[in-house]
């Protein structure tokens with residue numbers, strides 16, 4: 295029996311910063327951002343969007359009358375949690391009206407949280423094939439105004455239903471993992487922006503990729519050429535390309551070209567949105583599914599997940615018969631096209647007004663935000679959410 299991703303939903307807020315504008319404001323050559331970093335636009339959250347609302351806006355796309363009653367595991371991967379105690383999964387369950395006979399919790403290991411959730415959900419469904427799991431990855435990537443990491447910010451959420459006989463991607467039963475105590479990126483409890491040793495983090499990411507992909511091939515007795523495409527956690531899209539280039543010499547020229555072509559397909563959405571932290575690998579997967587040049591069902595793709603601190607994992611997925619979905623692609627194209635462009639002053643205002651974690655009482659006007667689920671403020675230290 296195959297187990298894996300049945301449906302994928304994606305949400306990103308309706309504002310963005312054009313990185314050419316940011317380059318001019320920061321006295322950088324725009325090509326450093328567009329080519330050197332590989333990003334074009336960056337999603338910017340309004341005060342009415344947080345990890346919970348973004349997760350709900352993504353999850354509502356994949357919870358249907360058919361699967362609603364089967365969802366008995368809800369895993370919320372995030373490093374942008376809204377409470378030190380209560381999990382985002384419980385808020386999500388309430389907002390979506392999911393059944394109460396469910397296990398619902400939040401999981402954190404930097405950008406790796408959604409992969410931990412996916413793997414746990416896969417094992418759960420393998421043991422209980424009549425049930426399904428909802429796994430979300432939702433985050434706001436924040437480094438600070440004028441910092442080197444600023445160009446790699448972004449935000450959004452991915453939601454995936456995990457089921458037996460999935461329509462999109464069957465996940466390999468095995469994977470290779472590697473973890474170590476690394477201070478490449480972290481966020482102390484009282485910080486609202488990440489601390490990062492940027493160049494070191496790039497090196498560790500590539501080392502973990504090398505270790506896990508080769509360990510996977512060895513342990514599973516598989517060849518690199520068995521993968522028709524490779525997808526990566528993309529904090530910024532150039533980093534995936536750098537990792538890919540490290541293993542190109544290990545395959546022939548035709549295969550190199552195929553991987554490079556499909557890599558371009560896998561970064562179309564990420565270039566427009568920026569880093570989603572936990573959701574980034576799955577946004578890249580979605581981008582590949584929606585823009586693949588030469589993939590067909592039955593093809594095998596490799597997925598590399600990385601979360602700073604650090605955890606790496608490489609695993610495989612087999613494309614299923616309905617991996618392409620023209621409605622989903624149309625909706626994403628429309629969502630990205632109707633976003634409003636902020637100038638740098640507006641972006642800086644949005645940035646400083648978000649988040650509002652240290653206020654016991656605050657009212658947020660959600661009116662300008664066209665999302666279905668919005669955050670409307672804090673009353674007596676309790677966050678308030680609304681569905682329109």
Ligand code: HMG
Pocket residue numbers: 323325326327329330331373403404405406442443444445446478479490491492493495496499527529530533536569571600601602
């Ligand atoms: P930087 O020092 O400003 O950039 O920071 P740079 O000087 O290294 O330049 C970047 C690239 O642009 C270089 O290319 C330049 O040559 C090129 P590379 O050597 O990398 O191939 N460049 C140009 N290209 C074309 N035209 C030009 C031009 N000028 C320069 N005119 C850095 C870059 C990524 C370090 C910074 O933005 C940063 O610290 N970002 C945040 C950290 C990060 O994203 N790390 C990624 C690995 S860790 C990870 O993935 C986990 C994470 O998602 C968090 C989590 O797990 O929760 C971050």
